[in-house]
Amino acid sequence: MPDLVAGLGPYLPLLLEGARTTLLLFVLTLPIGFLIALPFAFARNARNRALRGLGHGFVLFFRGAPLLVVLFLVYYGLPQVPGIRQSVLWFLLRDPFTVAVIALSLNSAGFQTHIIAGALRNVPANEVEAARAAGFSRPQVFRFIVAPHAVRLGIRSFGNEAVFVLKGTAVVSFITVRDLMGAANQVYFRTFELVPPLVFAALVYLAAVFAVSRFVRLVEWHATPQLRRAR
């Protein structure tokens, strides 16, 4: 490890800056994607057919479209829409980093909608009925019965999605954002030494995934008191 760091020498700041950008993209994309996903998840489970179709279409689009295409279309395609450069939206679309966050969040929202809708659907109906019979109001049912249950059901898939988001950040250098992967590549193309920058990048990604899996376990531990007692 010290050898690796020494070998990178003058390029270490570049790689650390890239790692910072990657992690920043990651921590912004997940919650923003979640906020976008929530209404679509409710639409996906709604009684209304049109709403259900909307939620379904949203999920299918982002589960089927390659991230690179989404990124290109948002970055190079949207500025060509007439009037968009005069709109308030342009304030967001002007900056490559913001575009990366938007594209990654939308993409992740497609997957998160799928996860959230599935988890909400699979909350046992009898528990909801029992709570209603016991005099819980609708918001109370959601807060105390549905939400905790859905978290239990969805947390694993959510953890997998978090890893997908992290890996997805590696394509943002295609729109001039210099993330960890882009920085590693640049170091390779400048030094013609393949192993040090790639290993450095790989270790950062692995560490981030490790942190994610720890977090998932922590949430699981808090969300499933019955399993805790069984141990």
Next chain:
Amino acid sequence: MNLSGLIGRASSICMIVAALGASLPGVSHAAAPEKVTIATEGAFPPFNQTEADGSFTGFEIDLGNAICKHAGLECTWVKQDFSGMIPALQAKKYDFIFSYMSINDERAKVGLFSIPYITDQFRFYGPKGSAVTLPAGLDGKSVGVLSGSTGERFIKEKWGDKVDVRGYDNLDQVNADLEAGRIDYGFNAQLPVSVFLASPEGAGYAWFGPSYSDPLLGRGAGAMFRKDETALRDKVNDAIRAVYADGTFKEIAARYFKPGVDVSAEPLWK
């Protein structure tokens, strides 16, 4: 060494390599090969671009073919993104690069260059009327360059602390972001940019400041080889001199550049 043993060994290696999906067109060769593959970006008009049938056209393609003819080489072009061109040369994906690779010290350390076959200078360009005094006016501005180009290196080295340098994969992307207003200026070799400036999309844009020549930017563009390919390099050098001498160079240049545009690299090596 025992010849049949060597052949046997080599063929079994061939089979292993083939099983791995690798290509092994021939066993080692001491002299320069008759058949060579050349790398082009295939996306840098008027020097090189890709056509609908997958073929390549452009000034460098014509010139390269003329050089191959003179050198008695059978040449095949392969496409490679510019930023990964030197690593792929070292990984032996092709024999040499003929794709507007500017000759500078940093690159000369890892490979072997031919004499330059063309020269061009770098310059800033941007929206008309946004004239700046260089370099003071660059403070806090964003400049689009090609990833891995000498232009990128030059700006970062000179004004990297003041300027937001953005690296793009190709010139179209730089121009698209210039049009979208995401960047303030572009910085590139003049000839490819002049294609954009002459197009309807480029009507609102103009050159700024002086043309730069600097060791960091390079001394013309040359064919680039691996360190040990001296024989092939010498062959190509002779062929470059020959196409300059017999008028082929001038004739090809006239197909792609306006009269009066001087791209001759002859002063650099004569």
Next chain:
Amino acid sequence: MDLSLLAFGSGWGDALARGLLVTLALAAASVVLGTALGLGGALVATSRRRTAARLVGGYEVVMRSLPELLVIFAVYYGFSFALQALLAPFGVDGFVAIDAFWAGVLAIGMVHGAYCSEVFRGAFAAVPAGPLEAAAALGLRPLPTFVTVKLPLALRFALPGLMNLVVVTLKATPLVAAVGLEDLLRVAGDAGKNTKHYLTFYLAALAVYLVLAAAIWLVEGRIERRASKFLGA
């Protein structure tokens, strides 16, 4: 939007079709390699060989954590240098290059395999004990039991997950263009560069990817319905 640009013959239709073939071939070869790796990995991971199972587990974590782009670069550049170093002592110093297509198959297949291994492990665990006990009671030996009872049942459980991974892998194929493969998206980009109509070509490519994904999900639904009917589940 000028649709004549997409025409066959005069337009870029032929080139795009060639790119699509490359995309399909790359996805298919990666899926075959990955499924084989995944099945093998799951068998090792569920076996009693502790060390081997740990290694497989480590492989899964690493391959699922690293961005595909990183794996592709490592394979494309790393393999060439490794192969050259390996073959040099044998007097072979010619062009030893793994081409972009096979580098892509290897890289994406390895990632696909890591995900498949997880799906197969889950599927093996989901096979109920009943049929296996019945096979044992009939005196069936372990290998025939595995091939004729356990594997078909596990496949039925694994199928939805596997099909979903096919879509994930299809979506990863454009990344191989970063090492020069002429896949659908790359050709669309070239067509954009040549004609300056980037949007037309990227939207066309997007439509193709969406249709392919929809087709895979449709097949998935069919197979699942048929399998559950067959099993009487």
